Amino acid sequence: MIELKNIQTVYFIGIGGIGMSALARYFHAKGAHVSGYDRTETALTKQLELEGIAVHYQENTKLIPAETDVVVYTPAIPANNKELVFCAEKKYLIVKRSDVLQWITLHSFNICISGTHGKTTTSTMIAHILRHSGYGCNAFLGGISTNYQSNFWSSENNVVVVEADEYDRSFLKLLPNIAIVTAIDPDHLDIYGTAEAVEDAFIAFTKKIKKDGALIYHSTIPCADKLNKTVAHYNYALSTPDADVHASQIQIQEGGYVFTVQAKYWQLTSVQLNMGGLHNVENALAAILVAKQLGIADHLIKESISTFKGVKRRFEFILKTAQHVFIDDYAHHPAELDALIHGVRSLYPNKKMVLVFQPHLYSRTKDFADAFAKSLQNADQVILLPIYPARELPIPGVDAALLIEKMNSTNVLLLSKDELIHWVATNRPELLITAGAGDIDKMVESLKEKLIE
Known part of the structure; x- marks a missing residue:
């Protein structure tokens, strides 16, 4: 380990990743010289360049500073990447993102948000409440806050809000004062192998909570009884009265919700959340629980929630007119698709829902083919794009057509990106959703243009 204060030059291999950036x-904010490589230019890398990061x-390899103190890489980078190989040969200090987060959080009060889904929105809500x-x-x-157009900000207060990523078991390097577990579903089975191994990792994560800390968890997670209950602990659920905290009197209002937060010994009335998706009401419950733990005044919590504008690609309204509604979301797991579709239905029960889904990873598509098919069938019309491979090589017999085979529906199409653009221009659906963790977000502006032409 190296002292953070001694780091003057940092080089990132995979700098465009949401956590890496x-x-x-x-x-960069600490005054270090920061530069890096990524495979493709994106809106995020362009913004980094505008901020002064090369x-x-x-x-x-000639662009790697000779006096680099630390090289940070993402596991998504192939082992034969020329720059990674060069840095290893030159005996640079090479670490993963999770190692650096461990260094940063070693001497701070840490609020660590984990979960196979929901963690990005919940993290951003908590960070927004604390900032606002x-x-x-x-x-x-793990996402771009719409309020601040960034995934990072700093403060004089030695409190860290960090998204605790279960991929590669990296969250086990963190020491939470407050740990949140939003959901535990089978995922990343290429890493874990079994659903039980995923649960075991989350159980281990909760056992990292400091002695005087607190655990906040969703009441329905499958291994709730095995989590660390030696610390203060509270559970939450959307509308389960038996939960320590739940929502009541939920009303739809202008594409968002107004509700009461009901706890055993307190309540918060007329909480206004100006974003869609009932799952985001649940995320707000977890965020409010954290704020209450920190002693933030009720009126400031309510004001912060009402001013929260969401996260890019998390139930993000791209277009909302009398003629067309277009929502973009990062959903890439069957449970996330269920929550997305259910949330859209709660707001627009009478509109025909066209869902465009880009499967992410061959392994995930293979592992959850039946569950994906079951989730997708809840849309009125489904359009599938080819699988986004990310870090993976193809698996024989696994493609987007596999999901069609398993769907009990005739309202499903498999289209290329160009064909999708043409289809939207021709049909101009009244309710369009794009979902996936690949590069489907790069199509959003083109699809929006076709809807409003």
Whole structure:
């Protein structure tokens, strides 16, 4: 380990990743020289460049600063990447993103948000409440906050809000004061192998909570009885009266919700959340629980929630007119698709829902083919794009057509990206949803243009 104060030059291999870019911004804000490589230029890498961070898109070892103190890489980078190999040969200190987060959080009060889904929105809500209320925090987020157009911000207050990622078991390097578990579903089975191994990792994560800390968890997670209950602990659920905290009197209002937060010894009335998706009401419950733990005043909590504008690609309204509604979402797991579809239905029960889904990873498509098919069938019309491979090589017999075979529906199409653009231009659906964790977000502006032409 190296002392953070001694790090003057940091190089990132995979700097455009959402978690990597937050760390790049952190070091840049601390005055270090920051630069990095990524395979493709994106809106996020362009923004990093505008902020003064040098980014290049071809593997070029000559662009790695000779005096680099630390090289940070993402597991998504192939082992034969020229720059990664070069850095290893030169004996640079090479670490994962999770190692750096461990260094940063070693001597801070840490609010760590975990879960196979819901963690990005919940993390951003918590960080927003702390920032907007004046409490202050350092935030390392897995998405771009719409309020601040960033996934990182800093504060004089030595409190860190960090998204605790279960991929590669990296969240086990964190030491939470407050740990949140939003959901535990089988995922990343290429890493874990079994659903039980996923649960075991989350159980281990809760056992990292500091002695005087607290655990906040969703009441329906499958291994709730095995979580660390030696610390203060509270559970929550959307509308389960037996939960320690739940929502009541939920009303739809202008594409969002007004509700009461009901706890055993307190309540918060007329909470206004200006974003869609009933799952986001649940996320708000977890965020409010954290704020109550920190002693933030009720009126400041309510004001913060009402001013929360959401996260890019999390139930994000791209278009909302009398003629067309277009929502983009990061959903890439069957449970996330269920929550997305259910949330849209709660707001627009009478509109025909067209869902465009880009499967992410061959392994995930294979592992959850039946569950994906069951979730997708809840849309009125489904359009599938080819699988986005990310870090994976193809698996024989696994493609988007596999999901069609398993769906009990005739309202499903398999289209290329160009064909999708043409289909939307021709049909101009009244309710369009795009979902997936690949590069489907790059199509959003083109699809929006076709809807409003």
